[in-house]
Structure formats: C-alpha cells, structure tokens
Amino acid sequence: MALRSTQLDRMRDGSFDTLVIGGGINGAVAAASLAGRGASVALIERGDFAGFTSQSSSNLVWGGFKYLENYELPLVSKLCRSRNRLMKAYPDNIKEIGFYAALDESAPHAPWFAALGAWAYWAIGLFGTRRPRLLSAATIEHEEPVIDTSSTSGGIEYYDGILVDNDARFVFSFIRAAIEAGAAAANYVELVSATRENDRWVATLRDIDSGEEFTTSATTIVNAAGPFVDELSADWESQTKHRIVYSKGVHLVVPRLTTTDHHKVLAFYDDTQRLFYVIPMGRRSVIGTTDTRVDTPFTDVDDDDINFLLQQINDRLDLDQPLTKSDIIAERCGVRPLVVTAKGSDQAEVDWTKLSRKHAVESDHQRRVVTIFGGKLTDCLNVGEEVAAEIEALGIPLEKDLRNWYGEPSVSARDEFYRQARLMRLDAFQTKADTEPLTDRLWRRYGRRGFAMLDAIREDPAMAEDIMGSADYIRVELHSAARSEMVTRLEDFMRRRSKIELVVRDSDIRNSPGLAEVADILFGDEADRRLAEYFGGADAVPEAVRAGARQLDVT
Template sequence: MTSERDAMLSRLAGGSVDVLVVGGGINGAVAAAALAGHGVQVALVDRADFASGVSSHSSNLAWGGIKYLESGEWRLVRKLCLSRNRLMDAFPSTVREIRFFTSIQRGFRMWSVLVWLGALLYWLMGNCRMSAPRFLRRKTIIAEAPVINASEVVGGLEYSDCYLFDNDSRFVFNFIRRAMDAGATAANYTEVTALEFSSDQQHWQVSLRDCEANRDLQLTAKVVINATGPNVDRLNATVGVDTEHHHLLSKGVHLIVDRVTPLAKVLTFFASDGRLFFVIPMGPKTCIGTTDTQVARAEVSVSNEDRDFVLANANALLELPEPLTRDDIIAERVGVRPLAIAGADTSRDWVQLSRKHQLEIDDDRHFISIFGGKLTDCLNVGEELVAAVSQLGVITRSPEQRWYGEPDATDRRRFLERAQHLALDELTEDGVSEPLSLRFWRRYGNYANELLDTIGEHPDKAKLVIPEAEYTHAELELMSRREMIVHFDDFLRRRSKIALVVPGRSLRKESTLRGAARLLFGDSAAAKLAEYLEG
C-alpha cells in the first residue's frame, strides 16, 4: 500500500503550486494551514521531520510576554495577550490556563509589589480573560509552595498564562494535518536543493530531494515562503534575497527530571543571571530551565556548562530532599530562538530583544521571509501571510470554515456520545492520567472517530503499547496511516512526548519498542528499530 508520504511526493513531482512553504515549524505550519484554508494551492516541505527544530524545544507555554512590560513593549504585550486568548478559545482541549507562582528574592531590581502591579496591568491588557493575579506574602509562599527555598524570598505574585497540554511539536503537526485535509501537499525529509526565479514566466523553478529515497524532484511555484526559522538568513543568502531584517540566535536549554513537586503550577524565579527561570509541571515529570546564550549557528547541543547552570539554579531556588545532579536528567531540550533585528548591527543588547515576528516581501521575485515569531502569535502570522500572498497576485478566497482550531462543539458532542455508547472510558488502564475519550479527542480531533471504529471491533487495541507512555495500539495504527512517521524519533519525540517522560535507559530496549515498531512500520519494523537503537 502506498504511504501518505509517498502519495504527497508523487503530487510534488513535476507539479505546480501557487505557494511553496519551506520549513515545517510553527511559522511554516500556520502558513500552509491558513493558505490552504483560503483556497490556495500550497506545498510545504522540510528537510527533516516536521517541527524538528525550534518548534520541538520550547517551554510548552503559550504566554502573552509579561517580561516585555519591563522593556516598555506594551503594544506587543497587548497583541500577544489577545493572541493567547484566541488560542485558548480555538483549542480549549490543548491550550489551557495555568497559574504562574512567582517568588521575588531580596535584592531584586524591583520591589515585589511593583512586579505584582505589572501582573495586574498584564491581566487588564488580556481583557481580564484569565484568573486575576494575587500578591503573595512570604508566609503565603512558604505555606503554599514548601518546595521553594524561601530563605531569601521577600514576596511574590501569582498570575495566569497558558500551556500546551501535550507538546509543542504535536501542536505544530496538527496545523500541517489540517492543511493537508484542506488540500495542501506536505512532505517531511524533503530538502530544497535549488531555487531559481524566472522573470519571464514569473515563477520559481524548485529542485527538491527526497532524503529518504535519495531521488530528485522538480516543482514550480508562483510564490516561495521562507519559513526556515533560524535558517532564514542562510536560505536567503543562497537564493540572493536581500532583507532589512536578520536573525540573532539565542540558545535555550530545558532539562526534564522526575517530578519535584505535586503543585500543578509553573514556579517562576529569576535565575542567577537575572533572567526568568521556570519549573514547569509535566505530568509525572518536571521541566526546568531555561538558558539564554547567544550563538552563531542554529545547530546547537547541550553542554555540561548548560546542564550545570540549570541544575545549580534549581538546587538554589528549591528545597529538595537531595540536590539534582546530571544523573537525574531524563531528557533534554535544546533549540535556538530566532530574534529579529533590523539592519546589520548585532551589537544591540540582544537579551532585551523580543520574539515579535516580521514579514519581508520581495515583490519583484515573489519571495516572502518570516523573521522571529513565537507559538503564541502563530494565528496572526498565518493571517498576515494570506494577505501578503494575495498582494503578490495569488487568488485567495474566504474560507468556508475557520482554518484553525478544534472541530466544533457538535462534532465533539457526537464523538463523546459514540465513546460513551462503546463504554470507551471503561477501557482506560489503571494509573493513566485521564480517560481515553478526552485524550483521543484532544490529540486527533475528528480522526478520533477512526479510533472508535478500531476499538469497537477490537477492544484489546485500547491497551497501552509502551509502559509509562499513554499511547494505545489503536493510536499507533492511526498515526502510521495519518502522521507521516518515517523514523522512530518522529513518533517518540515529536508526534508524542514519550522520549521526554520515559528514561532513555528504559526506552532504548528492543523489548520495549518491538510492538510499537511493528504497528508503526510494518515490514520495515526491524530495520527502523535497529536504526533507533544504534543511533
């Protein structure tokens, strides 16, 4: 049977599209979803897996940028708060409110009451959409969050923002899935090897390489969107596109450890270098970080210096039974934040730069570059790109339905009624964090009905595949059909967060993964499993 990826590559070969999107991170994903939703013939390619770069290494937060109040970027904060509110409304199962429990230490650059007043302003700028902030006295912090080392704490505050219930890369993929459902063509592990603009024919001649089969493809596109994140400048230089904006890159590192507190709130501090430091609940685990280090290239890794910085701050800020060490690290997340700057001057105080996005349009060559951006602002990016593509002469039409968000309430009600009729939730295994019906709907939307079909015929397929990971046999069969999983990491690290919560020593066992390999890869299971275990 031809895989969905093979079918997509066949559509690309020798084809012609209105818009080619290069890069499958959050900016590329919303570009494809928005354009496809507006009737544009769009193709998206990524030289690696979808969301394998910056978009799979975030803090998993969708926040309005409270820290930008200090630098006076009030308009940006207002915009981000409203964008966060839209995400909450559009993705109620995925983007959820969470409380941030912030402590202020003696000697901080502002009185704690002033920080609380800033949080009050932040709440107002978000139209009071979330729970109101509250001022925290030292004794309140000690009583409510005993895990915090309060020896130097003078006060604090609690306010609300949002987090992603699953993970960032799954959120990104669901935009790509939505784009494909609206008619877009998308292929991972497909690299752009050459771009040449024909001024006579007013289109781009595109050379592609299927990195898995090592074969070349040709495509024409009226417009090209450079959504390669931290590699935007590199692709622009290759093509010869000059832009006013460029990127500075900041490396961020998060470490995943066993849960340090049952408190279901984001503990927020200011690290030893004065920057924000988070302790983020992640089910049975905790995510701690981040770092903020300027780097010259997008290819980064976690150094021992990074690990020691994060661990030292966690140990200093928390009251733990035993100090965290490198041996406690279950998984690591490292990526670069692309920060947009105007001009070639890189001597600015880059730590003060925000994540706001900038679009640059080359009208003569029909080429659009996306600089900066963050997940919170993704819907605005998509809508601005529709307007930009229309400006370049591509015909767009008003969508028959919204191009983003979960299926509507009627679809959800029908799914839950079917699930109840099948007694689906009674099949939820002991120790699992939530009923199957809620989890299936959040992850797969209307595709969750296919899971009901499968489990209705074979109830045993509601059983978990991997111990410690909440994924069933039926889900892996669905993901194999619908989610273009080419390598094990695509599943373990991006379509799911299994690699972030299951210790590597447990995960990298043939006995643990053999069943998952068979479900995901069929006849190629042995080879794919060996590739992962040897990698």
C-alpha cells in the same frame, strides 16, 4: 508511509501557487492558512515537521509578562491577544495555567511592584485569564511547600496558557490541517535550489530518505526556514530589510518536582536576574530556560548549561535530595531566531536579553518571495494571516478568510465523542491510575479522528491496550499515527508526534519489548530497518526490543 508517497507524487513535476520551505510552526501555519483559503500549496521540510526550533520551546502560550520589563507594550498586547485567541480556539489543547512567581530579596522587583505589573498584564491581556494574586511568603510556604521560602519576601500568581501535549504535536496539527485542505506536504524533503524561470519558481527538491531529486514549480515562495531564512535569501539574492540572530535556550526534563497538583508553572529570577521556570510536563517537570547568544543554529546542551540550571533549582527549591545530572531524563535545546534590521548594528553590539521577540513578515515583490523572520508559537495565527495577506498582494487570489483553518472541532462534535465514549465505558480500559482519562486524551490528541478509534476499540478491545508500559499510548493510536501522521522515522513518533522520548527514561525505552510492536505497526515490512536506524545500527537494537519482535506475528 503511503501518505508521504502520495504527497511526493503530487510534488514531482507539480505546479503550485506557493511553495513553503520549512515545516516548523511558521511554515505549518502559512501552509494551513493558504490552503484553507483555496491556494494550491506545497510544503517541504528537510527534517521531520517541527524537527528544529519548534520542538524546543517552553510549550507556553503566553503574552510575555517578562517583556514588560523592556516596556514592549505593543508586543505584549499583541501576544496576549494571540494567546486569548488560541486558548479559545484550542480549549482542550491549550489550558490556562498559573505562573507562581516567588521573589527573594535579590529579585529586581518587590512583590507589590510585581503585583502591579501582573495587574497591568492582566488588563493588557483584556482580562482574558483569571485574576492575578499577590502572595505573602506564608501563603507560598503553605501552597507550594517545595519552594524554599527562607529568603522569599513574597510573590505573585498570574495566568497564561500551556500546550498540554507538546509544541511539535501542535505544529503537526497545522500540517494535518493543510493536508486536509488539499496541500501537499512532506517531511525529509530538502530544497536543493530554486531559480526564477518565466516568472515562476522552479525548485529542485531532494527526498532525503531515498536520495531522489525532482523538480516542482510555484508562482510564489514562502521562506519559513526559521534560523536558516537568511541563508535562503542569500542563495536567491533576495535583499531583505531584516535578518536573524540566534539565542540558545536549554530545558532539562527531570522527575516531577512539585508535591502539589502540578498544574502550575513555578517562576524564579535566576542569578543573572532572568526569569526561569519549572514547567509541568505530564509526570515530569521541565526546568529552563537559558538565553545565550550563539553564532550558529546548531547547538547542544553543554555542562555549563546543565550546571547552571541545576544550581538555580537547587538554590530555590526545598528538595529532599538536590537534583543531579543523573536525574535528567531528557534535554531540549534550540535557538530562538530573533529579528534585527539588516542594516542595523552588528550582532556584537546588540543588547542580547533586550532583543525583541516579535516577528516580521516581509515580501520581495520582484521575486515573489515572502519571508518570515522570528516569531513565537503564541503568535502563529497572526503569522498565518499576515503571510496570506502578503501572498494575496503578490497576485495569488485567495478565498475569504472564514478562520476555519485552525481550531478544534465544534462543541457538538466533542459532546457526541464524549457521549459515545461514556456509553462504551472507554475510561474503564484505563490501566494506570495516575494518567488522565482516556476520553480526554483521545479527544484532545485526535479530535474527529477519535471517532474511528472508538469504532476500532469496539471491534477489538485490544486496541485500547497500552503498547509501551510507561508511555501513555494505546494500540489504536499507533494505527492512526501510521495512517495519518507521516511518521517517516521512529524518532518522529517517539519525540514529536508523541513525547515519549521526553518523559520516559532512555533505559526504559531500551528495555521496552513494546517498541518492536510500535515499529511494526508504524512501518510494517520496514520495521527492522527503522529500528536499526533509531538505535544506530542493527547490532545496537537492544535485546528486550528484539525479544518483543520475536513475539510478534508480523504477517
């Protein structure tokens, strides 16, 4: 918690070039790009970083093959270039992955036509991935036996990228980069109000954790509130050319469905002729998504969503047992903030599925506000650059963009990490056969911070022990998270810095004595309070977790 306190201290009565509102992907890249180019930046997020839309994506870094159906060539071209750039900058965090699309007789396109589309997509993407393939039904049956090929006429395989960890962790990497470049950033801080005084913004902020209110000032504001951007613009009486409408998307996490190497996304057309996917997530599969028009950003998974997704999967896969509700390990639900023109047609008239997934960055020069509408994780580097250009145009001088505000450390740093890990036989600490090598995991998740972890393990091998049986987290990672990842509530760690809540069943979490040690390392004296908060009351903390707490030496 020391990191967060320091950040709040800097914000109290602070004076910044830019105040960024919102710590989803758009706010995070805006802060990283501005701070990386020498601006003084504060970022606030009223929940946890990536705690709203940016934790509910499909985790795909893609050019949008399906947008070709709407002839959105400029958008696809831009997204493909962004995808290529991201895959190059994050070779360990974003991996190329095959999209294995089986087409049955009711699919809107014949396999040969889909293959033409896949080749065009490959070309539009400047051949940045492997070459697509046309698949016969027999090949699909042989290569992916889980697909029910009884009515399949063939298919295609094309390639895009996937975030190996989760979207929220990726967002946090930009928050971390912003902090390392000198920005002040804090979660659980809400913007209460912002007014113009003497050509500056004076913002009243509330620390949601303590209830304290304080002020900070900034020359410019970046409105990166995602689904809430219009609300803020209205509060400030800032007229914008665009506005947001919402499309709800649901994913269900279930036990792994494929029997093969599980490094492919399976793609199908659902009954409404929309593409939906089975996406790998470690030892699990994620099915989705839906695309439902809604009027509010606050949504939940309902029975219709669940029944629809389970039915689509059961109709298209050859599973030993059909998937049922009891197979669901976790749910993901969010709204896509989609951009429309402010003066354009009313939501009721908009053709939903054809709405573009592009973003818009717009400035109010008089009030010195930059607003980000819509967007995708995939387009994040462009958003960062576009926001920086707008802020510069509002009179904040920036250093030259050396493009060092994003990306993984250099190849030589990576080589050195792998060399040290090999010499100390790091992977021999691995206890579970089905997980990836520890060296890969630590480097991907922590980059240079991984060197300090190697030191800690050399000093005390217990630092390499798994802390919660099924969670793929070793003790030293918790110590690092406590210091550097601004984990304010236990859920921040369980759901966003890690993906434990997504891949481990709730019953296993509740039966995990290791959770008490997790809380102890993350929160020290506050561990009990944070455990009680996580489980919804001190009395609700499960017996197994309490037992774990008793085994601890908390001194």
